[in-house]
Amino acid sequence: MPTIPSNIVVYNLITKRPVCFLSLLSKSIKFYVNLLNCSIFRLLSTSTSKNMNYVEKVRLLDYWKIQDSSLQNEFPRSHLVLMVDRRLLVTKDTPDVKMVEHSYGDLKQLLGEYGLQFDLSNSCLLDALPADNDMIPLFGTSIEAADPPEDSPISKSDVLKQLGNSLGGRFTDIRMAMLTMQEERQRNLLAKFQTLTKWAATYRRCPKCAAALKMRTSKSGAECVTCQKVYYPTFSPVSITLITDPTNEHALLVRHRGSAGGVFTAVAGFAHSGESMAECARREIAEEVGIEVDLIQSLDMSQPWPMPDSSLMIAHVAIAKMDQKISVCPDELETAQWFSRQQVRQALETTLSDPQLKKLPRTLDDRQTLHYIPPAGAIAHQMIRKWVDGKIDFHNSRI
Numbered sequence: 077m078p079t080i081p082s083n084i085v086v087y088n089l090i091t092k093r094p095v096c097f098l099s100l101l102s103k104s105i106k107f108y109v110n111l112l113n114c115s116i117f118r119l120l121s122t123s124t125s126k127n128m129n130y131v132e133k134v135r136l137l138d139y140w141k142i143q144d145s146s147l148q149n150e151f152p153r154s155h156l157v158l159m160v161d162r163r164l165l166v167t168k169d170t171p172d173v174k175m176v177e178h179s180y181g182d183l184k185q186l187l188g189e190y191g192l193q194f195d196l197s198n199s200c201l202l203d204a205l206p207a208d209n210d211m212i213p214l215f216g217t218s219i220e221a222a223d224p225p226e227d228s229p230i231s232k233s234d235v236l237k238q239l240g241n242s243l244g245g246r247f248t249d250i251r252m253a254m255l256t257m258q259e260e261r262q263r264n265l266l267a268k269f270q271t272l273t274k275w276a277a278t279y280r281r282c283p284k285c286a287a288a289l290k291m292r293t294s295k296s297g298a299e300c301v302t303c304q305k306v307y308y309p310t311f312s313p314v315s316i317t318l319i320t321d322p323t324n325e326h327a328l329l330v331r332h333r334g335s336a337g338g339v340f341t342a343v344a345g346f347a348h349s350g351e352s353m354a355e356c357a358r359r360e361i362a363e364e365v366g367i368e369v370d371l372i373q374s375l376d377m378s379q380p381w382p383m384p385d386s387s388l389m390i391a392h393v394a395i396a397k398m399d400q401k402i403s404v405c406p407d408e409l410e411t412a413q414w415f416s417r418q419q420v421r422q423a424l425e426t427t428l429s430d431p432q433l434k435k436l437p438r439t440l441d442d443r444q445t446l447h448y449i450p451p452a453g454a455i456a457h458q459m460i461r462k463w464v465d466g467k468i469d470f471h472n473s474r475i
């Protein structure tokens with residue numbers, strides 16, 4: 077490693093502050109590389125942030141992730157999206173649901189009028205946004221609102237409704253937001269927001285030595301104050317598989333216990349240690365619906381999903397062996413049935429015409445009938461739609 081005199085100080089063009097390279101080297105080689113890259117790319121580039129390329133953006137995000145003081149300096153310039161009591165602020169009166177963004181100053185003022193505050197402790201770094209001749213961070217901030225006094229004539233939900241209006245949106249359930257957001261970027265940012273918020277609230281002590289963890293400002297990692305081990309937000313891989321018959325004219329869909337009435341979907345489950353995703357899909361199908369499959373093929377589609385815990389859904393299609401009868405796992409499923417392409421197409425059209433599933437069946441029998449598939453924000457919807465439209469090609473990748 078080259079020796080760098082301690083009195084060499086460079087001017088970092090991102091933080092606008094002088095930087096001593098030697099102290100940085102002693103902390104982390106990775107940090108040094110990032111800093112060097114970030115400084116160099118700013119020095120070499122004559123571009124403005126409006127045409128900052130992807131590589132430059134991800135390196136800036138990587139820098140902010142680990143450099144607490146730089147990110148803290150950026151906080152007053154940032155934009156933020158908001159959750160209050162784990163309900164997300166989204167646009168209202170528009171068919172395409174999106175998170176509502178505010179500048180730091182506007183949000184501070186608007187929340188202050190309701191006696192609410194936010195700071196870096198309950199905020200996580202989500203993205204970097206172009207702004208004039210620079211980039212600014214996008215944070216997600218999650219706050220809790222106190223209950224009104226018992227004798228208050230106004231309920232908490234009334235207050236949140238009013239707050240939503242003042243903030244130019246409405247508060248909604250995170251699951252429904254994930255299911256109804258049309259833009260993949262919006263869904264993925266929300267998944268990151270929910271995952272980092274939950275992880276930062278849970279990871280307080282080192283699993284190895286039980287000392288306190290020091291959380292990064294970005295919430296992208298936490299370091300043990302005693303043994304210095306660094307921990308990162310965790311997520312679990314999940315296989316989700318659309319099962320067809322050998323004619324490819326029928327699909328086997330399932331209804332989970334506790335799911336909304338009349339909604340059928342694909343088979344999904346967590347990967348176990350030591351399994352490939354194809355092995356996971358094969359086992360989950362056997363466990364949940366009691367059949368074996370001849371072929372499992374990746375659909376080259378995946379989706380981060382933050383509930384109940386953080387997971388990455390990875391899509392497959394499988395062709396069932398037809399010599400076995402369906403036998404559902406009663407702990408997880410209410411039913412599993414074969415449906416024709418036309419029946420599934422009808423459910424797809426019903427779902428597209430009622431994306432918030434407002435006309436769900438109420439009677440017990442009707443709840444067991446295929447009316448809906450998951451809304452468009454779910455990867456299951458995209459997979460089923462692809463199959464209905466005949467856009468899945470099988471290419472003999474047998475298990």
Ligand SMILES: [Zn+2]
Nearest residue numbers: 282285300303
């Ligand atoms: Zn430790």
